[in-house]
Amino acid sequence: MPIGVYAGLEITGATIKDAVTSAPAQTDAVLALHERFNTRVMLTAMDLSVEAEAFGSKVRLSVDEIPTIIGRLVTTESEIESLLCPSAGDRRTTVHLETAGELVKLSKDIPVLGGVIGPFSLAGRLFGVSEALELSLTEPEILEKLLKLATRFLLSYIKAFRDQGAAGVIMAEPAAGLLSPRGLGRFSSPFIRQIAEETQNDHFSLVLHNCGAKIAHLPNILEAGAEMYHFGAPMDIDKALAQVSKDVILAGNLDPTSVFHSSTPDEVAEHTQSLINRTASFKNFIISSGCDIPPATPLKNLETFYNSVNLKNI
């Protein structure tokens, strides 16, 4: 289950800007990947600026780069208190919701997951990542005000994905991996837990993705109460699997850049095989990329990954 929509643009010929501003262009990219590789899950794009943009942050859109937030929307406690909570569907969030809805219609029995940001990472987009990290130690109560607002919006946005018929969301919370385990346990997991409790049901799951987390963070991350945890390359997946109970599903963690983007197909096969071998005895592990597959990743490398995985009939 590699995370990646932008690689599908190599097939459709559309630009990144098309994919993040047009539901049909994004849908086509997801379907192209599915048709080429018989993907077992369909994901909407990981576009971690869209939620902050809904709040009013400025965003830089580019033809060949994933959108980036420019500057800080709020810099003081009073600005946080005055910040209005947007609605699901505001600005470009509608693109991702429509994509999810369209994929659900077209996907038959393939589960569709929407892509959303996590609360601490959203707070970082709004307040500045460095500044939010510092605030976690210097004025934690102010940070918590912003986190409550971020959580309120994410709840409505995730429920909107559920209303579209999605099977769940994959929530990317990369900035929380920069916190200490204790910090993560205070400024990320409780807010995600609230979202998980209010959105998950028999037909809708939360997959929590943290590409910055290390093994020391694991116990605090598990407090989030997600159905599945998806980790990046910094996570020692062997140790993580040894620590969690068999009913906790973990996924990851081939490096999206050094393996998928920058390796030769032979090297991709070698890395994939190595991870398969190391995790073979764990039925609660799903092999995946450790983060979003970068744009312009060679399709041959993705093909090699899928071939390696399918040969093992995982």
Place this chain on the structure above:
Amino acid sequence: MDKNIQEVYDSVLNGNMTETKQNVQTALASNVPAEELLNNGLIAAMKEVGQLFEDGEYFVPEMLISARAMQAGMSVLRPILVAQDIKPVGKVVIGTVKGDLHDIGKNLVSMMLEGSGFQMIDIGTDVAPEKFLEAINEHKPDIVGMSALLTTTMVNIPKTITYLAEQGVRNKVKIIIGGAPISQKFADEIGADGFAPDASQAAAVAKRLMGVAL
């Protein structure tokens, strides 16, 4: 260790900006030499911060607030160091390459290098090759630091290095690079002089390039 220096050291380690500034002022008023305060107070504390980070006891927030405290101390100390002609370990121009707005890694590296005794000239984010050249010509740095967070922008690191070579300044500086998608292999391929996977190790790489004891 002198009590005044110990207090500076502790306040940096604890990330207390206000106390660090006050402690530096108190130490100077007690005739503690500025260079000693710099080396045994601010720099020594940041070295310990780097070690605690590598040991997994400190994380990025702790590192950030310690660096802010160190900078507060430096703001008091810098004019005195300049007046006494005490030279920094080296001069570094640092920025994220063209197209890249992600500055947290660059900021952390800048703070850790400053905390290791380097003079930092931060030229910001989304820096075009021409602006790197301009900064090199203006500031005459020993080291140029470039970072990129994205695979789409990391290609602008070798482009910038090539441009600096074409303009005849490449061999006048050492180039260190970093960022999430960057690896030692990539650094070797594009002819960078140094790479570090995190801010703490970047300080050690920069010192090694300057021939300074770690």
